[in-house]
Amino acid sequence: MSPPSFNYDVVIVGAGIAGCSFAHALATRSEKPLKICLLERSLAEPDRIVGELLQPRGVDALKSMGMEECLEGIDAVPAHGYCVVNEGRNVHIPYPEGYQGRSFHHGKFIMALRKKARVAPGVDVLERTATKLIECPYTGKVTGVRAVNKTGGNSEEGVEEAFYGDLTVVADGCFSNFRSKVMGEGAAKTELASHFVGLILENARLPYDEHGTVVLIKGHGPVLLYRISKTETRMLVAVRIPLPPDLKEYITHAVVPGLPSQLQLPALQALEKQRIRRMPNTFLPPVKQGTKHTKEGVVLIGDSWNIRHPLTGGGMTVAFADALVLSGLLGEVVNRGDDLSNWEAVSDVLHQWFWERKGLxxxxxxxxxxxxxxxxxxxxxxxxxxxxxxxxxxxxxxxxxxxxxxxxxxxxxxxxxxxxxxxxxxxxxxxxxxxxxxxxxxxxxxxxxxxxxxxxxxxxxxxxxxxxxxxxxxxxxxxxxxxxxxx
Structure with missing residues (x-):
């Protein structure tokens, strides 16, 4: 018996930063109504220690896509620049005049993006776990994805469903399950050099309020701090691999003494009260899509395709800028009466997108x-x-x-x-x-x-x-x- 199937113009895997913004932008920028399916394995609020600082260019891209309200009502904090601290000396690095970024809890921001995507015309946001790309048995072209609906039926494994689309977009993040399948021989390998170890400091006072702070500690990785709410400050410690056997002891004795004096006690208190969390910092250069080495009918966006080190907080900015440009180019294809199943037209768009993003x-x-x-x-x-x-x-x-x-x-x-x-x-x-x-x-x-x-x-x-x-x-x-x- 064939699994239940659903037909869309575009199927997007991953309702995160890139997936939500791309779905909303494409739906609102296309003159022809599109049916867009946005699949996410869990629509519960995510809890991550990165993806919390949005640079000014990312804020501008969000506004250009009509999604600026996602920054409101989530206790987001304005960011006006940086302070770099080295051996007790500070240097102030303000953003250009008239620009500001934002910092926030990642989960709250994601939930705001999903809410905005839901109200975009023709967008369905569904809780499903994508398991496999559906390919044409004759051409190998991707025509959709198979996904499991764990809330449907009586089976503990859930019910398998098929979602077909003229175009499939994979935005399932840095740990993508589909990257190598889509890119084939052209796939680049992720490089792991360090981890970010995260804590939240309560009522900490940074050298410059509403500024990111980078502390340089001799012999160790940098420490990044920024506020994510009125009372909470995120501290991320860059730790090279191999990781020390005891992270708590390492941070206590090697890192905390190098912090500004007003941050040392909040850091020690956080170490005593919280579970130390870590996130691998990987690098993945972009590889041109739409070539003979990549699968037809499917596109990678966001961290599933291109990753940079999170020290500078540039990941969401790149993702929003990519969603803005790619949705505009694909919208032009639809608006001139073409079809997103026309892979030749989509390939031309991917080529143009690859070069347009080369500045940022x-x-x-x-x-x-x-x-x-x-x-x-x-x-x-x-x-x-x-x-x-x-x-x-x-x-x-x-x-x-x-x-x-x-x-x-x-x-x-x-x-x-x-x-x-x-x-x-x-x-x-x-x-x-x-x-x-x-x-x-x-x-x-x-x-x-x-x-x-x-x-x-x-x-x-x-x-x-x-x-x-x-x-x-x-x-x-x-x-x-x-x-x-x-x-």
Missing amino acids: APTINVLSVALYELFGASNESLDALKIGCFKYFERGGDCVAGPVGLLSGVSPSFFTLFRHFFTVAFYSIWILFTHPRLVPGRADANGKPVYAVPGIDEYPTLFIMSIQTMWAASLVFLPLMWTECSW
Whole structure:
């Protein structure tokens, strides 16, 4: 007996950030009424420790899709920029004037997005677990998905149903069950370098209110803090793999002492009261879809296709921007009287989308991984770059405005990113030769550490270190640039 079947124009797997926004945008931007099915394995409020900070460009994309009200009524906090803390010194990095981001509980935001998707014309939001792509036995083209309805019937396994669509969109996140099946030989492999370990601090006071805070701790990964409600502050500790055997002990003794003094007690209290949670930080470069190597009839969006390090909070911004552009392009296909089952037309859209996103997505993706490598310096050369980056921010002016314009997504430019990154590298070398540094084993009459400018006798060693520093910068940036900008 065949499973019950349902026919739609578009079937979307995953009612998260990308799935909800894409469903709403496509439904509202198409002149022809579309039937869209949005499947999610659980419509209960999710509980995650990432996806809580939305950059200004993401806020603008949300507004362009008519979904800005999703940021209201969820206790969201305005975000006006960043503060970077290094060895007790702060540098203020405000967003460009007139722009602001938002931070919030991920689950509350997701529920608001789902509510908005439900009221979009022609959209059905259903609790189903997608299990398998349905393919034409003759052409291999994807024509929909099989899913299990666990609330239907008397079976504990649930009832299997078939959802057919002219186009299937997979948005099932970073742990996608369908990525390799869709991409085939062209599938890229996720790279795991670290985990974010998460806690919520109660009534904590950040150095700058309504700003994200990045604390650089020598010898360890950076710590990211931002408010997610009026009284709660998220703390994310970047921990490289392999993870320490005792995370609580590691954070207590290696991380907390490096936090600003006003954050140490709230952090210790959170460690005593809460379960420590962690989230793997992976990187997945985008691979062009709609080619001979990928399945026909199906498209990947969101983290199922492209992942960056969450340190800069750029993931939702990229997802919303992608949903905005792709829905507009597919809407044009429908509006000119074509059909989304026409894979040639959809392939042309995927090609155009791949190139239109090249301004924003690669900039945010590369910046996120590059900053993590610098801020979580794992060797002496990267540590020199970390110090140089912090001192570069301290210069102010364009040394702050340029990078934050990239970080916020307000003024994305790969050339600007390249220029600032390697300017930081050269500035780091300049600092090696000209800035006072700690003299090991020496103290003044009052017992305070002595700092001195390197002497000429140290120049040969510093020259070798400068080469190593530039080499380290190139090893961080250039492979990332290649993976994001290759054809």
